[in-house]
């Protein structure tokens with residue numbers, strides 16, 4: 001039996017006032033919440049603390065990518081907020097990843113530490129343009145292995161790469177997949193997408209879904225429909 005996938009709603013709203021109407025309709029035992037750059041920049045750490053107080057699992061998606069000392073301090077600040085998961089960019093390199101890992105060593109219940117491999121908005125031509133010579137799949141695999149060697153708990157990747165990473169890194173390595181699009185939903189800026197049903201069948205632990213929920217006429221109903229499709 002494959003582990004059940006948890007949907008994390010990407011709260012990509014301009015401010016807290018716009019986010020609360022949806023959050024108020026959600027059950028913390030049914031989904032997690034992702035706070036990214038837009039909302040964190042406007043609503044700040046107190047908003048994140050309030051979500052934690054309300055028992056939500058919070059994925060703080062600030063994709064830290066900086067020198068090792070700075071990233072270590074930033075993931076420590078995230079742990080102090082009580083978030084469930086925090087991410088960094090794998091392309092920050094081994095020493096940065098190891099510094100982030102070491103920074104969380106003293107916590108009894110540290111947040112899951114996850115590395116972004118290749119953004120799901122990128123395709124092969126985007127990668128070639130930034131000078132990566134190997135194929136997109138090979139690059140994702142390379143960064144996943146590096147992240148695992150550095151002691152991270154898992155990676156962010158496209159659901160299209162899930163089986164390959166499970167083969168390479170094992171099934172306990174946590175996979176977090178954005179770029180999830182229900183059949184017929186607009187792809188927008190995402191390039192490597194998969195439906196929620198297909199992704200859940202692969203035993204991906206965390207499905208990150210934003211606009212198909214937040215831009216729906218009734219976001220809570222859109223989330224409920226996606227969740228029903230996962231267990232159908």
Ligand SMILES: O=C(O)c1cc(=O)[nH]c(=O)n1[C@@H]1O[C@H](COP(=O)(O)O)[C@@H](O)[C@H]1O
Nearest residue numbers: 010036061118119120156178208209210211
């Ligand atoms: O780390 C992430 O969450 C992330 C990594 C990635 O490769 N691609 C990606 O889309 N994300 C985030 O996942 C969310 C996807 O949102 P939608 O495309 O609206 O479903 C956004 O908040 C992105 O910032």
